Amino acid sequence: MRHRAAVAALTLIGAVVFGARLQMQEHPVTPAWGASGDIQSLHVQGNVHLLVGAGGNIAVQAGDEGVLIVDTGLPQFAEKTLAAIRKLSDKPIRYIINTHFHSDHTGGNEVIGKAGSTIQGNPTAIIAHENVLKRMSAPTGEVSPTPVAAWPTSSYVKGSRDFFFNDESVMVFHDDAGHTDGDSIVHFRRSDVLMAGDVFLTTSYPVIDLANGGGVQGVINGLNHLLDLAVPKHAQEGGTYIISGHGRVADEADVLEYRDMVTIVRDRIKDAIGRGRTLDQVKAERLTIDYDRHYGSQTGNWTTAMFIEAIYKDLSPKRPESRK
Amino acid sequence: MILTGEWSPRYHEDQPDRIPGPELGDYTGLPLTEGARVAADTWSASRLTVPEHQCKVHIAPYIYRGPMRFRAWEEKDPQTQRTIAIKHYINTYEQERTIWMDGRAHPPEWAPHTWQGFSTGEWQGDILVVTTTHIKSEWIRRNGVPNSDQSMMIEHFIRHGNVLTHNVYWVDPVYLTEPLVRAEEFVLNEKSGGGDWLWPCEYVEEVAERPRDEVPHFLPGKSPYLGDFAYRYGIPIDAANGGAETMYPEYMEKLRKLPKAPKPVVQP
Numbered sequence: 363m364r365h366r367a368a369v370a371a372l373t374l375i376g377a378v379v380f381g382a383r384l385q386m387q388e389h390p391v392t393p394a395w396g397a398s399g400d401i402q403s404l405h406v407q408g409n410v411h412l413l414v415g416a417g418g419n420i421a422v423q424a425g426d427e428g429v430l431i432v433d434t435g436l437p438q439f440a441e442k443t444l445a446a447i448r449k450l451s452d453k454p455i456r457y458i459i460n461t462h463f464h465s466d467h468t469g470g471n472e473v474i475g476k477a478g479s480t481i482q483g484n485p486t487a488i489i490a491h492e493n494v495l496k497r498m499s500a501p502t503g504e505v506s507p508t509p510v511a512a513w514p515t516s517s518y519v520k521g522s523r524d525f526f527f528n529d530e531s532v533m534v535f536h537d538d539a540g541h542t543d544g545d546s547i548v549h550f551r552r553s554d555v556l557m558a559g560d561v562f563l564t565t566s567y568p569v570i571d572l573a574n575g576g577g578v579q580g581v582i583n584g585l586n587h588l589l590d591l592a593v594p595k596h597a598q599e600g601g602t603y604i605i606s607g608h609g610r611v612a613d614e615a616d617v618l619e620y621r622d623m624v625t626i627v628r629d630r631i632k633d634a635i636g637r638g639r640t641l642d643q644v645k646a647e648r649l650t651i652d653y654d655r656h657y658g659s660q661t662g663n664w665t666t667a668m669f670i671e672a673i674y675k676d677l678s679p680k681r682p683e684s685r686k
Numbered sequence: 687m688i689l690t691g692e693w694s695p696r697y698h699e700d701q702p703d704r705i706p707g708p709e710l711g712d713y714t715g716l717p718l719t720e721g722a723r724v725a726a727d728t729w730s731a732s733r734l735t736v737p738e739h740q741c742k743v744h745i746a747p748y749i750y751r752g753p754m755r756f757r758a759w760e761e762k763d764p765q766t767q768r769t770i771a772i773k774h775y776i777n778t779y780e781q782e783r784t785i786w787m788d789g790r791a792h793p794p795e796w797a798p799h800t801w802q803g804f805s806t807g808e809w810q811g812d813i814l815v816v817t818t819t820h821i822k823s824e825w826i827r828r829n830g831v832p833n834s835d836q837s838m839m840i841e842h843f844i845r846h847g848n849v850l851t852h853n854v855y856w857v858d859p860v861y862l863t864e865p866l867v868r869a870e871e872f873v874l875n876e877k878s879g880g881g882d883w884l885w886p887c888e889y890v891e892e893v894a895e896r897p898r899d900e901v902p903h904f905l906p907g908k909s910p911y912l913g914d915f916a917y918r919y920g921i922p923i924d925a926a927n928g929g930a931e932t933m934y935p936e937y938m939e940k941l942r943k944l945p946k947a948p949k950p951v952v953q954p
Binding site: 393395396402404412414419564579582583586589594596597598599600603609610611612613614615616618619621625626629630633647652653654655656 | 719722742780794795797832834887905
């Protein structure tokens with residue numbers, strides 16, 4: 363019993379030291395600090411800084427030529443985001459890159475885009491995969507879901523786009539059908555920082571937006587692409603840093619654990635489908651139990667049940683469309 | 687108290703766990719969550735053949751358990767001669783660990799995690815008390831029992847002459863239901879200079895034809911090793927499966943009443 367008493371005493375110390383973190387937490391896609399509106403910056407490496415607090419994570423690459431932003435956060439925090447960017451650099455904002463079309467990553471496009479300009483004097487160039495433009499815009503005569511000023515002005519169609527800015531190569535890669543069908547990851551090659559977008563989250567299971575072209579295999583492919591690009595400095599640590607779509611800064615080892623998790627869950631659900639299990643039966647089998655306390659949630663906009671359902675639907679044999 | 691010097695471990699405590707390494711399915715004495723047990727039961731050692739897994743480092747709460755030794759020194763502010771940090775160079779995986787002694791705060795939640803985490807220390811009398819956060823995911827036991835990146839650790843370094851006691855109090859809200867407490871002993875090397883302090887690691891392609899999206903693991907209930915440990919040593923499955931209850935002396939009474947593990951049946 364003395365041992366138990368000692369453990370109890372240490373537990374009390376730990377509770378004081380670590381506070382609420384000892385308690386089981388819900389894990390929404392965006393942690394409280396990620397969408398608080400209190401925009402905080404962290405120097406990641408080289409020219410690249412992270413901004414958190416505006417919804418999705420934002421990368422800021424700043425140098426003599428100006429400022430490049432990857433993702434722009436929620437619209438309600440656009441002015442605060444702009445102020446946070448201005449604390450890092452007063453140079454012109456030349457480029458915005460959107461990793462996908464969701465509003466927590468594109469919501470500041472209009473405000474931040476208008477605050478900057480291209481060298482020719484046009485509004486800041488907004489680079490994204492063409493499917494982002496398709497999702498944010500609408501055909502002539504129809505009402506678009508976002509204002510014209512927020513749309514990508516420089517969309518790319520094929521697998522990648524690259525250019526040189528602030529003394530380094532900026533590589534933009536498209537991985538199809540992952541989080542959405544318009545995902546991009548961005549590699550700042552000299553700084554050695556990757557911006558992953560929502561294909562990699564440290565706070566929740568990956569959001570697989572089936573309605574907008576996402577899929578579990580695409581998420582795995584995207585994570586493997588990150589692993590291919592990342593090079594650790596020493597003993598699987600450091601080197602290339604990876605900014606998650608939501609959550610913390612990571613390196614290859616962190617992406618590896620996440621890739622393993624998504625792959626293992628995919629395999630389990632695929633096996634269950636092969637055994638003829640219904641969606642309800644799959645949920646009852648608790649096939650994600652080893653990851654739920656880390657990435658799962660019973661409430662919020664992306665629950666464990668939704669994650670399982672998305673994979674189940676994605677992997678289930680597709681019924682042929684009925685003839686019109 | 688000065689901890690400077692080269693320290694070598696003594697393995698008399700928990701030797702089977704620390705040197706040859708634990709057997710698959712041995713979760714005895716660990717306050718595991720149900721999820722941790724599933725993770726370990728579905729873990730395959732083949733995971734370590736994946737190139738990115740090959741040079742993974744033991745995290746701070748674990749690295750002092752295994753084959754290792756470490757060199758400790760203090761870094762001083764040249765102006766004030768106050769101790770800024772206590773450093774450990776650990777030969778396993780060539781890890782350099784910093785324990786900040788200057789009162790600085792821990793990084794924000796969005797900062798990177800490392801194998802050795804971010805540590806701050808303070809002297810409580812002659813005991814160095816170290817708090818570590820920002821630890822990477824790895825394992826609690828070297829047989830697939832996972833550790834999450836939400837884990838934290840408090841250590842006590844207690845010197846008795848040339849013997850150093852290292853107590854670890856390990857919290858993981860994901861995979862532990864209660865804190866895990868462990869201890870190791872080290873002895874000061876009075877004749878320094880020998881031995882190998884290097885641990886170079888480069889990955890190799892061990893399975894050339896493996897698809898990029900293949901991760902070795904067993905589906906739930908399909909590991910051929912399930913129940914093997916408990917059966918081989920004649921202990922109840924309940925005890926082998928661990929859980930907080932199995933850490934305490936009172937469990938011995940319950941243990942005597944439990945049936946020994948049956949011969950495992952490999953699932954097709």
